[in-house]
Amino acid sequence: MTAPFNPPAADLAGKPKVTPWVPPPTSKLDIDWAKLRTIDLSILDNPDPTVVQDLVDTCRVAIRDDGFIFLEHYGISIEQLHRQFDIAQYLHQHISDEDKERLHWNPDESGTFAGWKPMWGWRSKNGPVGQGYFRQALYYASDDVVHAKGKGTRMNGHCDFGTTTMLFSVPISSLQIWGRDEQWRYVPYKPGSLVINIGETLELVSGGHFRATRHRVVDPPADQLSSDRLSLVLFQASEGDLRMEPAYQSPLLQREGCFDSQGAYREFKRLRERGVPIPTNRQWREVQIADAHHPTDAAPNDKIVVKEGKRFIQREYLGVNILLPA
Numbered sequence: 001m002t003a004p005f006n007p008p009a010a011d012l013a014g015k016p017k018v019t020p021w022v023p024p025p026t027s028k029l030d031i032d033w034a035k036l037r038t039i040d041l042s043i044l045d046n047p048d049p050t051v052v053q054d055l056v057d058t059c060r061v062a063i064r065d066d067g068f069i070f071l072e073h074y075g076i077s078i079e080q081l082h083r084q085f086d087i088a089q090y091l092h093q094h095i096s097d098e099d100k101e102r103l104h105w106n107p108d109e110s111g112t113f114a115g116w117k118p119m120w121g122w123r124s125k126n127g128p129v130g131q132g133y134f135r136q137a138l139y140y141a142s143d144d145v146v147h148a149k150g151k152g153t154r155m156n157g158h159c160d161f162g163t164t165t166m167l168f169s170v171p172i173s174s175l176q177i178w179g180r181d182e183q184w185r186y187v188p189y190k191p192g193s194l195v196i197n198i199g200e201t202l203e204l205v206s207g208g209h210f211r212a213t214r215h216r217v218v219d220p221p222a223d224q225l226s227s228d229r230l231s232l233v234l235f236q237a238s239e240g241d242l243r244m245e246p247a248y249q250s251p252l253l254q255r256e257g258c259f260d261s262q263g264a265y266r267e268f269k270r271l272r273e274r275g276v277p278i279p280t281n282r283q284w285r286e287v288q289i290a291d292a293h294h295p296t297d298a299a300p301n302d303k304i305v306v307k308e309g310k311r312f313i314q315r316e317y318l319g320v321n322i323l324l325p326a
């Protein structure tokens, strides 16, 4: 049984009055949505062990094959969830120019990924230490200048470098995942649910049993182009000093060994075989954050390679080659 989430009341004295966020309309277009499995946590309370076992089996397949999973009935009501959107909307509507400047994302000095980021034209240079954090992002309605500069991409294709990421499912469809059939597909909206996205650290630690799936953010479908998109995301941190190594002592790896078909795990295995030192969690995320580019900026570490007629972006971090669909 999940413990009830019981935050302080919204109308406590001294709290600002926050206007409710109204979910924008979903896309009515006929879209070939990504098909994700759902983990309904309330099933864990079911007295029938076969029903619970079914959930466990679904979970295992979703973790290994999809890496993107809907989570439902996790102990937070849709009203409580929407309050987080109210607050995010309030933040973006009320933040002053002075606070934008004071809190401007400055990884070189703050050493974190947190901070206010403009629509484009990020100032970051080098050396940030990415920690787990909660992000309230506002993707503005499609803008001709940004569209032309970024060619419709709002965040370049990537795998999250941490353990798990919790994305609040949102009505404006911009998030796309790269399927096993090498096609980008939009993630559909499932009101009130969280989209759990497995990151590279977990793929590595689990010896490839958990799949980190590539994803990106693009302009929404044609009927949503004029809507702003609020996106609330919780990134889970990992211990910076740990090496990006599988947890060989885990009962699962002892029993089944490592699962060799996947991205990050396979790349790191090659590194080990070549005798190159395995980076720590901190080194791995720092090198990636330092290289994070807004799609409107040049990305000097990117190389285009063509494999079997398909164009890929190749990046190289600490001797590991990352291949992303272009």
Ligand SMILES: O=C(O)CCC(=O)C(=O)O
Residues within 6 Å of the ligand: 137, 155, 160, 167, 174, 175, 215, 216, 217, 231, 233
């Ligand atoms: O805004 C989204 O839906 C996804 C953002 C994302 O993939 C990221 O920040 O890592």
Ligand SMILES: [Fe+2]
Residues within 6 Å of the ligand: 158, 159, 160, 215
């Ligand atoms: Fe991501």
